[in-house]
Amino acid sequence: MINLNRDTVVPLYHQLSEILKELIQSGQIPAGTKLPSERELMDRYHLSRNTVRQAIDLLVHDGFVYQDHGKGNYSIGPFLNIQYRIDTFVEHSEFLRRVGSTPTYKNFGTDEIVAPEEVRKALRLGENELVVCFTKLFFANNEPAILTLDYLPRKLLGDNYDRTGSGDAYIRLLEEINGRMVKFTLSDIVAMNATQEIAEYLNLTPGSSILLFQETFLDPSKNVPLGFASNYYHPNIHFRILRHRLNP
Amino acid sequence: MINLNRDTVVPLYHQLSEILKELIQSGQIPAGTKLPSERELMDRYHLSRNTVRQAIDLLVHDGFVYQDHGKGNYSIGPFLNIQYRIDTFVEHSEFLRRVGSTPTYKNFGTDEIVAPEEVRKALRLGENELVVCFTKLFFANNEPAILTLDYLPRKLLGDNYDRTGSGDAYIRLLEEINGRMVKFTLSDIVAMNATQEIAEYLNLTPGSSILLFQETFLDPSKNVPLGFASNYYHPNIHFRILRHRLNP
DNA sequence: CAGTGGTCTAGACCACTGT
């Protein structure tokens, strides 16, 4: 059994949830099986009840565990594919890390173009305004995972801007340029058939179905668009969301 | 200022989160404004820090508040009214009405089959358990819009169940059978190439890309799966979601 | 430096489930 490391900055509840998640993902706690009780986990890992519950909360939130009052905490079972909750977002590299892979990325150049219509509308640009488009491909364990086209109005950039798009994190570039936090994206979710070009990037057959997120990055007030990106996801990345019912 | 009621079964953290949420929704804590600090809320409502944090956690999770380490908890502001928002759901007919069309629907029969794997896992059924599958097609202005396969465990239905799946609303059928409200769905979002059969239903070319929502219907505790459905959306139906950023 | 959120402990009592 893996033990906790108390000499690291990683919180104990996070470590415990990773241990339990691994037991679920590896099939050692199959779907429908009861987890050790919270008091048992307290004793076994020398943690307080609250810390154990923080760990379980993470697993519940991520869909690995469900709780039954008076009975116990139960495994929902392993996720077969990469999954992620889409009501939140993080940087692409962090995203790939969170779904359990090692992220890398590669730049595929920088273009100055007239803003495509969806970009122009999202960023409230004028007709024929120029934008800079950074093309990057993110890999998970060296397999292509996400193709991103990040757009920025040309006028916001100086004459000798960083042609690499400031490394892997478009969000941080946005924050640097605009001087405000990026707290939200408004994302349109589209299913599309991979074009020849996209299929080559993602190592797919042209025509196969992929998810495209067209994301408008917003400041904390949700009123000011700061940036726009098109993200093309490899089909083995799955998305999940908890939806709540509106009253009729 | 509203106060807490300590003589009710409603948890204190839930009451506090409702109070704060109302202050945000009504504009009394506008977007970007700092909330009272956690210690201030402790004093004002005579609560422990953990209870205050439980309340804030709810607001963070629901997208009303973001947290900044060392600075404070900030209001994100009231929710905008965005059409097609996928973090909420309504019945299909109501959905089509809300996007501005006239909904109709047609039943395409009822099958008793062994539960497919995704259904079995979602509903926590045993191997080879039978489910009943209701196939329906929803039209928007007489154009095919959503193909739905609604599943129910065979054992929950009597011998002479309604072969029509109780009209257009699978949710209401679920509520009738289980005796509990359907408040949530956990939805997997998948891009897929339309099969020959699906293409015929939706009047598409086979192979064209469509969105599939695989939905597990949950009771209010989010712990009990009540039903499962696969919804295939015609490409002219678009989805949008507001995502908030997680702290790294 | 004081004030903030982030983490953690060691208790307590309750409501719910099964025997």
Added chain:
DNA sequence: CAGTGGTCTAGACCACTGG
């Protein structure tokens, strides 16, 4: 009844932010 998760308290120390 004993065992479970659900809620709550009253502390503590840490890391981060800003003046």
